Amino acid sequence: MALFARIRIFVGALALLMLAVMAAPVVAQQPSSVNPTASSVKEDQLLQQLQQVQGRITIPDAKAATLIQPAGQSWRQFHEVTLPWIGGIAILGMLALLVIFYLTRGMVRIESGRSGRTIVRFNAFERFVHWMTATCFIILGLTGLNITFGKELLLPLFGAEGFATWSQWGKYLHNYLSFAFTLGVILILLIWVAGNIPNQVDVDWIKRGGGMTGKDHPPAYRFNAGQKVIYWIVVIGGGAVAVSGYLLMFPFYATDIAGMQLAQIVHGTVAVLFVAAMLAHIYIGTIGMEGAFEAMGTGTVDVNWAKQHHSLWLEREVTNVRAGASQAQPHATPAE
Amino acid sequence: MARMKFLCDADRCIECNACVTACKNEHEVPWGINRRRVVTINDGKPGERSISMACMHCTDAPCAAVCPTNAFYTTADAVVLHSKDICIGCGYCFYACPFGAPQYPKVGNFGSRGKMDKCTFCAGGPEADGSKEEFEKYGTNRLAAGKLPLCAEMCSTKSLLAGDGEIIAQIYKERVVKRGYGSGAWGWKTAYKETIAS
Numbered sequence: 001m002a003l004f005a006r007i008r009i010f011v012g013a014l015a016l017l018m019l020a021v022m023a024a025p026v027v028a029q030q031p032s033s034v035n036p037t038a039s040s041v042k043e044d045q046l047l048q049q050l051q052q053v054q055g056r057i058t059i060p061d062a063k064a065a066t067l068i069q070p071a072g073q074s075w076r077q078f079h080e081v082t083l084p085w086i087g088g089i090a091i092l093g094m095l096a097l098l099v100i101f102y103l104t105r106g107m108v109r110i111e112s113g114r115s116g117r118t119i120v121r122f123n124a125f126e127r128f129v130h131w132m133t134a135t136c137f138i139i140l141g142l143t144g145l146n147i148t149f150g151k152e153l154l155l156p157l158f159g160a161e162g163f164a165t166w167s168q169w170g171k172y173l174h175n176y177l178s179f180a181f182t183l184g185v186i187l188i189l190l191i192w193v194a195g196n197i198p199n200q201v202d203v204d205w206i207k208r209g210g211g212m213t214g215k216d217h218p219p220a221y222r223f224n225a226g227q228k229v230i231y232w233i234v235v236i237g238g239g240a241v242a243v244s245g246y247l248l249m250f251p252f253y254a255t256d257i258a259g260m261q262l263a264q265i266v267h268g269t270v271a272v273l274f275v276a277a278m279l280a281h282i283y284i285g286t287i288g289m290e291g292a293f294e295a296m297g298t299g300t301v302d303v304n305w306a307k308q309h310h311s312l313w314l315e316r317e318v319t320n321v322r323a324g325a326s327q328a329q330p331h332a333t334p335a336e
Numbered sequence: 337m338a339r340m341k342f343l344c345d346a347d348r349c350i351e352c353n354a355c356v357t358a359c360k361n362e363h364e365v366p367w368g369i370n371r372r373r374v375v376t377i378n379d380g381k382p383g384e385r386s387i388s389m390a391c392m393h394c395t396d397a398p399c400a401a402v403c404p405t406n407a408f409y410t411t412a413d414a415v416v417l418h419s420k421d422i423c424i425g426c427g428y429c430f431y432a433c434p435f436g437a438p439q440y441p442k443v444g445n446f447g448s449r450g451k452m453d454k455c456t457f458c459a460g461g462p463e464a465d466g467s468k469e470e471f472e473k474y475g476t477n478r479l480a481a482g483k484l485p486l487c488a489e490m491c492s493t494k495s496l497l498a499g500d501g502e503i504i505a506q507i508y509k510e511r512v513v514k515r516g517y518g519s520g521a522w523g524w525k526t527a528y529k530e531t532i533a534s
Contacts, residue, residue, distance in 0.1 A: 035516065035517045036347065036517060037347060037517040037518060037519045038517070039382055039383045040346075040347075040383040040384075040385050040519050041377045041378050041383050041384070041385050041519075042519060042520070043519070043520055043522050043523075043525075044520075044525075046377070053375075053377065054377070055375035055376050055377040055378075055379065055387075056375070056376045056377075056379040057373060057374070057375055057376070058353065058374070059356075059370055059373060061368070061370060061373075063436065064370060064373050064375070064436055065375060066436055067375040067377070067387060067389055067435070067436075067522075067523075068434050068435060068522075068523055068526055069434055069436070070434055070526055072398055072431060072432045072433055072434045073398060073432075073434065075402075075431050075432055076398045076401055076402050076432045079402050079428065079432070080401055080402060146404070147404045147426065147428075148404070150404060150405075151403075151404055151405065151406050155405075155406060160405075160406065160422055161421070161422070163405060164405050164407070164421065164422040164423075164424060167404060167405050167424045168424045170424075171424050171425070171426060248427070251427055251430075251449070257430075257431065257436075260427075260430075260431055261431050264428075264431060
């Protein structure tokens with residue numbers, strides 16, 4: 001009997017326990033009927049809708065109101081993968097092209113030899129503007145390439161501390177020389193724009209393959225079509241790197257984070273292509289063509305060089321000099 | 337070693353900004369620099385949420401990847417730190433960072449940036465733990481003293497959690513089960529490529 005009673009108590013307790021267990025979820029479900037997150041903002045949803053999570057902030061730093069910007073990942077991809085590839089292909093490709101070109105074509109000679117007579121091609125101010133811009137460009141180019149390629153190429157050589165010091169000075173040079181470079185680009189635009197407007201002569205020049213690749217030397221005024229291309233690369237490319245560069249130098253003054261990333265993408269891409277184009281310019285101005293360097297060196301060129309490469313310019317110069325001389329003549333006579 | 341993480345429970349954050357203040361005070365962060373900030377989304381509207389955000393100490397950190405001088409390093413606790421002796425203040429880490437964590441003191445001319453400053457997970461920098469140099473450059477090294485980041489330690493609603501990723505994820509999961517809802521671990525997918533099921 002006592003055993004039976006014990007079993008009854010045990011079964012009763014078990015039944016009670018089971019009831020409690022079964023009732024528990026009902027109790028737990030009570031608060032979940034009020035779910036504050038159902039109506040709240042959700043990260044995934046915001047990221048899908050707006051590509052970034054933006055809010056309000058109580059500190060004065062307005063850009064801190066961007067909570068999450070996954071676009072940084074694609075910028076990272078550009079800076080670490082795309083840009084080194086574009087730069088590597090453009091610069092090494094151009095160097096390879098120039099080496100092949102030099103080996104097959106060699107230096108373009110003055111065909112009729114030097115005449116010994118020279119004519120002024122660029123005055124002192126023009127040469128000053130050219131070399132100021134060129135010096136700045138080389139330093140800006142090297143310090144800029146250091147930002148993209150330095151950690152791969154120079155960091156193992158210099159060591160962490162040495163590379164940091166070099167890069168720090170590189171950054172200062174890059175920032176400060178940008179002003180002289182920009183001034184140079186503006187002056188280049190102003191002093192040479194008149195001679196660089198494309199015209200009918202350029203079409204013929206290009207059709208005949210120009211002075212480097214063609215067999216003959218098509219006529220050209222002061223600047224041939226190839227030089228005009230270089231001119232506009234400098235003016236437009238220089239303008240683009242200057243504008244995007246100043247956006248980077250004065251961060252968040254004019255743009256938000258997306259604008260800063262875009263500015264860097266434009267700056268980096270234009271700059272590496274600019275460097276590649278200038279390598280070709282340096283080649284033609286030095287070992288690629290006999291008598292070309294002195295135009296920017298001493299400012300004068302051999303008359304036979306001018307005849308070969310800029311026949312129409314030479315004709316005009318000679319006519320101008322003669323007209324000037326014949327004009328000067330009557331001035332001199334009345335005094336007699 | 338633990339894999340240190342931050343987790344902000346947006347359903348608990350009351351935007352008191354005490355974490356911001358505690359951080360600034362603890363590390364004597366200069367004026368204009370905010371290693372931690374609280375962003376309110378949908379402010380004043382139904383469903384408004386506030387999230388306290390600082391450096392998330394990402395897995396495969398984007399800042400470290402884009403740094404031109406390789407100034408970043410990751411500690412054994414997976415805390416992403418940097419050396420101010422190597423940093424040149426180029427600003428690239430800010431463009432890559434998904435969370436806007438890097439900060440730059442305005443020094444010199446124009447908008448030019450000084451050496452980057454960011455949340456260290458209260459773990460200092462490359463200098464000797466607890467040294468004067470370390471404090472001056474990076475702030476207090478609480479981790480070396482066996483303490484967790486102050487922002488999370490003093491959070492009044494315990495919205496901000498800092499510590500071993502697995503432990504804080506467990507705490508958060510238990511909360512979600514107990515109260516029946518949770519808006520998820522903000523930024524975890526971006527920072528750690530994982531999320532806490534809720």
